[in-house]
Amino acid sequence: MFSDFDTDVIFNNLHFLVEGMQTTLILTIVAILGGLLLGTLLALARLSPFKPLAFVAGTYVNFFRSMPLILVIFWFYFLVPHIVGRPVGGFYSVLVAFVLFEAAYYCEIMRAGIQSVRKGQIYAGQAIGLTYTQNMRYVVLPQAFRNMVPILMTQAIILFQDTSLVYVVGVKDFLVSADLVANRENRILEMFTTVALVYFIICLSGSLFIRRLQRKFVT
Amino acid sequence: MIELKNVSKWYDEFQVLDDCSTAVDKGEVVVVCGPSGSGKSTLIKCVNGLERFQQGTIDVDGISVGAKETNLPRLRSQIGMVFQNFELFPHISVTDNIKLAQLKVLNRSEAEAQKNAMRLLDRVGLADQADKFPSQLSGGQQQRVAIGRALAMDPIAMLFDEPTSALDPEMINEVLDVMVELASDGMTMMVVTHEMGFARRVANRIIFMDEGRIEEDCSKDDFFNSQRGERAQTFLSKILHH
Numbered sequence: 001m002f003s004d005f006d007t008d009v010i011f012n013n014l015h016f017l018v019e020g021m022q023t024t025l026i027l028t029i030v031a032i033l034g035g036l037l038l039g040t041l042l043a044l045a046r047l048s049p050f051k052p053l054a055f056v057a058g059t060y061v062n063f064f065r066s067m068p069l070i071l072v073i074f075w076f077y078f079l080v081p082h083i084v085g086r087p088v089g090g091f092y093s094v095l096v097a098f099v100l101f102e103a104a105y106y107c108e109i110m111r112a113g114i115q116s117v118r119k120g121q122i123y124a125g126q127a128i129g130l131t132y133t134q135n136m137r138y139v140v141l142p143q144a145f146r147n148m149v150p151i152l153m154t155q156a157i158i159l160f161q162d163t164s165l166v167y168v169v170g171v172k173d174f175l176v177s178a179d180l181v182a183n184r185e186n187r188i189l190e191m192f193t194t195v196a197l198v199y200f201i202i203c204l205s206g207s208l209f210i211r212r213l214q215r216k217f218v219t
Numbered sequence: 220m221i222e223l224k225n226v227s228k229w230y231d232e233f234q235v236l237d238d239c240s241t242a243v244d245k246g247e248v249v250v251v252c253g254p255s256g257s258g259k260s261t262l263i264k265c266v267n268g269l270e271r272f273q274q275g276t277i278d279v280d281g282i283s284v285g286a287k288e289t290n291l292p293r294l295r296s297q298i299g300m301v302f303q304n305f306e307l308f309p310h311i312s313v314t315d316n317i318k319l320a321q322l323k324v325l326n327r328s329e330a331e332a333q334k335n336a337m338r339l340l341d342r343v344g345l346a347d348q349a350d351k352f353p354s355q356l357s358g359g360q361q362q363r364v365a366i367g368r369a370l371a372m373d374p375i376a377m378l379f380d381e382p383t384s385a386l387d388p389e390m391i392n393e394v395l396d397v398m399v400e401l402a403s404d405g406m407t408m409m410v411v412t413h414e415m416g417f418a419r420r421v422a423n424r425i426i427f428m429d430e431g432r433i434e435e436d437c438s439k440d441d442f443f444n445s446q447r448g449e450r451a452q453t454f455l456s457k458i459l460h461h
Contacts, residue, residue, distance in 0.1 A: 124306035129296025
């Protein structure tokens with residue numbers, strides 16, 4: 001079965017695969033940054049003493065965490081053009097979907113992170129005259145973020161894998177690009193083995209990096 | 220300078236402060252002592268509004284702490300506070316700890332904040348530790364930095380919440396020395412502590428608390444010369460005997 005494994009098909013279509021990987025990486029990075037930003041705001045809202053705000057943020061998080069990601073991707077694919085009144089293309093709709101979806105998960109990570117900061121630190125920030133916003137910005141969130149780096153990175157790896165779900169709306173990420181090549185050249189085995197290998201190497205390196213980071217943080 | 224009138228506070232049903240009234244004049248050093256759970260830490264945290272209270276009033280320099288319209292961050296920036304567990308910010312250097320509020324609250328220039336930080340580190344004897352992180356310092360050193368951080372705001376009064384309780388015995392004096400010096404410079408101070416030696420040396424008045432009430436509020440001499448009630452007597456004999 002592997003006797004006619006053709007590596008040329010990979011190298012001949014390399015630029016095509018690289019382009020797909022670029023899309024995958026852009027999606028991942030934007031979803032991480034956007035999700036983290038929105039998620040942190042949601043976490044602050046969830047912890048707010050102002051109950052209606054906490055309720056709205058809580059509902060948002062529970063809603064998205066109860067939805068299959070693939071459904072959210074589909075949903076935004078059809079919804080976003082309706083809202084903005086013109087076709088936006090698959091890429092931007094999945095970008096929005098990923099940011100909004102990931103924000104729910106990052107919210108919960110950051111919430112745990114904020115709660116891991118000792119009460120005394122908040123007192124200390126208040127006592128030197130910092131406002132609530134300044135206290136969060138300069139004292140609490142940097143510590144919360146640091147405490148949560150390993151979990152945030154783990155979530156990033158999951159996200160990297162999950163971006164392959166854009167397959168369902170035909171956005172040309174790494175997997176879809178490989179799929180197109182596979183069908184065109186009739187080299188399904190070669191292409192999907194390559195895809196698996198690339199995902200495996202990237203995710204494993206990420207995991208190993210996190211483990212090293214954790215060891216550094218513990219000591 | 221600091222005036223508390225009939226302050227009461229409840230955690231749900233449980234009353235932690237019961238009708239507490241006292242005053243600290245400008246330049247006065249008042250030591251607050253009492254058994255654990257007597258409400259002394261809660262009382263001192265009420266003074267700069269870190270803890271809310273349900274009844275009574277607290278005025279600091281004529282500004283009501285409990286009033287809705289009071290700008291609490293602004294008021295707090297004028298009152299220094301030192302905590303039992305130091306509470307230095309672990310993610311920034313010692314110097315940055317002292318600079319943070321100068322830059323963000325007082326809007327001082329980078330150069331001015333830096334100059335102040337160095338001056339204060341020198342004052343608490345830690346100029347050579349400027350670039351270290353809090354976790355690299357001993358407890359006593361951390362607490363001295365924390366005092367420097369509070370002083371950087373040029374406070375009109377200083378609150379100390381058991382500043383030496385978390386310290387190893389050999390480090391207590393280095394912190395107390397800084398506090399004694401501060402007191403002799405005329406700083407208005409309210410100090411929750413069990414360090415009766417410190418109280419004897421620099422306190423003007425002693426407040427003794429028990430079960431949320433101020434049981435004694437008298438001059439140092441009266442307090443140490445047996446002019447005190449039975450509870451204070453019992454407490455004092457307990458902490459002086461070991």
